[in-house]
Each structure stands twice: as C-alpha cells, then as structure tokens.
Amino acid sequence: MTASAIATPAVSVDIESVNLSYGDNHVLKDVSLAIRPGEFFAFLGPSGCGKTTLLRLIAGFNQADTGRVVIGGRDISSLPPWKRDVGMVFQSYALWPHMTVRANVAFGLEERGVPKAEIERRVEAALSLVGLSHLAGRRPSQLSGGQQQRVAVARTIAVEPKVLLLDEPLSNLDAKMRVQVRRELRDLQQRLGLTTIFVTHDQEEANTICDRIAVMNDGIVQQVGTPMELYERPANLFVANFLGTANILAGKIVGSGDAQRFELEGGIAFPVAGEASVPDHAKLLFRPQHAALELPGTGAGDALSLPARIARCEFLGSSMRYGVLVGATEVSVDMPFQSGRTVFGVGTDVSLRLSTKSLQWLDC
Incomplete structure (x- = not known):
C-alpha cells in the first residue's frame, strides 16, 4: 500500500482572533494564525502557555469565547469534534488495551459506519504506512512505546482526516526512541502531504521536524517563523531565551x-x-x-x-x-x-x- 491509498488533499487552517477563558483565567488571548496546506506546524512553549488548549480547540474539545477556526475555507467553530474532519493523537495514545492493533485502528472507522471491505483496505494501508502490518494481531501491552505511538497515528490517519493533530506524542518515549519516531513522523507527514499541527515544549523536536513554529507564552503568540528565522531573529527576549542559548x-x-x-x-x-x-x-x-x-x-x-x-x-x-x-x-x-x-x-x-x-x- 502507498500513501496515496489514504491521502487526502491538503487544507489550510486559520485561527482568527480567538479568545478563551476558564473563569477568570484568560488562557488564549486574541490568537490568530494562518497554517498553510500541507504544512508541518508546531505550537511551542512552556507548560501552561495555552498550546494544548489551542490544539483541543481546533479538535472541538474546547470552545472559544470569541473568534473562529476555519479549515479549508470552512468555518468549523460550531461543529462537534466528529464532524470536523480532524484526527488527534493524544499524549497518552488512548489505545484500547483489550483490542488488537488491527481492532484499534479499525475502531474509528467502525464507529463511522464505514463498509467492512473499506475498513479492511484502510486498516491495511494505515498499518503498512507505519510499518506495523506484521504486528496487527498483538495487543498494546505487547508493543514498545514507539510501536504504540505508531498504532495511535495509524488509527488517526485511517479515518482520512483533513488535519492531523499531535499532542506531545513523543513525551512518553526515551531520548533515543524520540529521535527515531520524530523522523518517522516527519517522513510519514511528507508522504501523506497532510496538514499537521504538533504541540511540544521541546524546542529540538520542533526545530527538527516542523516547517514553521508558533512560539507561545501566557496565551499569546509571541512569534511565528521557520526554526532558523526564530533562532536568528527572535522578536523579543522570551523567544530568544526559549530557543537555544542567548x-x-x-x-x-x-x-x-x-x-x-x-x-x-x-x-x-x-x-x-x-x-x-x-x-x-x-x-x-x-x-x-x-x-x-x-x-x-x-x-x-x-x-x-x-x-x-x-x-x-x-x-x-x-x-x-x-x-x-x-x-x-x-x-x-x-x-x-x-x-x-x-x-x-x-x-x-x-x-x-x-x-x-x-x-x-x-x-x-
């Protein structure tokens, strides 16, 4: 199976003047971003800066007080998560422990009522893309951390989302495995041509695999640019100190x-x-x-x-x-x-x- 077997046309993601508060805590402050079709984009910042909240807002798990989210020219702000055509890989992977790898990948398709023959085709294609076809009969507890992460990605891309959302997917892996898996993620994203948004607090992860980065702090986008642009020409002291030694x-x-x-x-x-x-x-x-x-x-x-x-x-x-x-x-x-x-x-x-x-x- 090739990437074209499950690839979908790349779309843009536009976040327009978004504000979000939890009571008196203003978490996202007038956030506006334009993410290009097929781009591997990162939300980068320290814990509590609002990056995961913003990702969950795109997925539909959070609701903005003001502003909107537009995917491929379509305003999805009022749609529930299952109608947004986005796929999210959670930090914990959220795999069903009692199901096989194949059943985990098929789960979302079955919930959507996809015909059985089409489910089999997509599951095979997704597992082939992440190199796990030979482990389809195993359960998550029989896999390494890196293999579990790939199952979570396969399950997400099998539903053919327009946008792939990754919430710190490498944080549970050891240092050596993180390097290997992040390269696999980048390679997979390029083969699929899928617009991908990646949340991390690790500047090295963002620098090595992402096309552009939005550096966030205290709910505010401090600067957007390529890794080299941010490193060489930071907009302020926060960006300068967060990206490398300044x-x-x-x-x-x-x-x-x-x-x-x-x-x-x-x-x-x-x-x-x-x-x-x-x-x-x-x-x-x-x-x-x-x-x-x-x-x-x-x-x-x-x-x-x-x-x-x-x-x-x-x-x-x-x-x-x-x-x-x-x-x-x-x-x-x-x-x-x-x-x-x-x-x-x-x-x-x-x-x-x-x-x-x-x-x-x-x-x-």
Whole structure:
C-alpha cells in the first residue's frame, strides 16, 4: 500500500482572533494564525502557555469565547469534534488495551459506519504506512512505546482526516526512541502531504521536524517563523531565551550620531554605528557560536572587541563552552575543540570578539 491509498488533499487552517477563558483565567488571548496546506506546524512553549488548549480547540474539545477556526475555507467553530474532519493523537495514545492493533485502528472507522471491505483496505494501508502490518494481531501491552505511538497515528490517519493533530506524542518515549519516531513522523507527514499541527515544549523536536513554529507564552503568540528565522531573529527576549542559548547584554545608549555608544552595566562602552537604529532601552543579543575569544591585542578586522575574563570552562567534546565575564555580565561562548588548540583557563584575561553582522538589538 502507498500513501496515496489514504491521502487526502491538503487544507489550510486559520485561527482568527480567538479568545478563551476558564473563569477568570484568560488562557488564549486574541490568537490568530494562518497554517498553510500541507504544512508541518508546531505550537511551542512552556507548560501552561495555552498550546494544548489551542490544539483541543481546533479538535472541538474546547470552545472559544470569541473568534473562529476555519479549515479549508470552512468555518468549523460550531461543529462537534466528529464532524470536523480532524484526527488527534493524544499524549497518552488512548489505545484500547483489550483490542488488537488491527481492532484499534479499525475502531474509528467502525464507529463511522464505514463498509467492512473499506475498513479492511484502510486498516491495511494505515498499518503498512507505519510499518506495523506484521504486528496487527498483538495487543498494546505487547508493543514498545514507539510501536504504540505508531498504532495511535495509524488509527488517526485511517479515518482520512483533513488535519492531523499531535499532542506531545513523543513525551512518553526515551531520548533515543524520540529521535527515531520524530523522523518517522516527519517522513510519514511528507508522504501523506497532510496538514499537521504538533504541540511540544521541546524546542529540538520542533526545530527538527516542523516547517514553521508558533512560539507561545501566557496565551499569546509571541512569534511565528521557520526554526532558523526564530533562532536568528527572535522578536523579543522570551523567544530568544526559549530557543537555544542567548547572550543578553543590558545597557544604555549614550551620545548621538557618530559619537553614539552603548554603555554596558559595569562601565564598558563601545561605539554604535550612527546609522544603526538602536532603542534607548535596548538589549544586545548574540548566540554563543557568534563570538570568539582571543588573547588581548591579537585580533584584527572589523569585529567588535570587548575586554573580558574567563569565569568557567566546560569541555563538551566537539566544543568548549566558556563562561565569560564582560563587565558585570556573564555570557556563554562556544568554540570548536581541536587537539593542540589553546584552551583558556579560568581567570584568563581575553578579548571577546563579536561580528557586527551577528548582533541584534532588542527593544525591551
């Protein structure tokens, strides 16, 4: 069986000005998103940010106070879950323990009154897609966590939903299995061409398999973009700190024009190009790999050089991570490890070199 045996045309998902509260708790705050047909999209954020609530709203298990959900141009906001043409894989998988794999996958089709011959065709196609045809006669307790997860996916895609919803489907797996299964999910989604929405608090999961990500916090969409866009150009400090390690230097702008400088806490100051648009209360952002360390007086070129001191040093195998004091602030610097290359010891005075192209000013 091929993916075309159960594939359905990809559709868009539009969330328009959605608000949702539980009593006095405003969980979703004017959320608007446009998810493209066939896209693997993630809701990413910490626990309690509203991402699962938003996913359940799309599925029909939650009801918005205001706003609407539109799938493929059709407003489904008032429809019950079974009429929305969406399929949801729950965090717990929700498999029937007394049923075989085949019976679990067939269950939703039987509930919909699908003819027996069509049920057999779809079950076979779904199990073939997730590589479990040979385990169709087993029960969930006889399967590994990764296999149970694939059964849950097979059961969902067998009903041929227009949109696939995944609620932290990898959280019950060990680290090695998570890597394997997330690759399988991405491969399956691409073969089906199915619009898929994935909820996770794990940035690595979202970065490796999703086309775009909506970063959420406190019920608000902070930023939407590709993993690289979010990492390289975060919209605010929350996004910067949530996606990877971010170095933040606080300070203030002094002077103006060609005499404009950024003065850090601790008294260190450096010039800022007159044409640079820097807010008065800006913070300077750069990533650990965007910096380099040298002995004072050895650098050249147009990179920014700041006096610093090594506060800590960690060997990570392929790289060295240094904790470096710049004035009163400690920042992280990652440098490739090479045999024979100088390793800076704690207490060493160094120059922290930053490429001006890698710097970002955040208005705080």
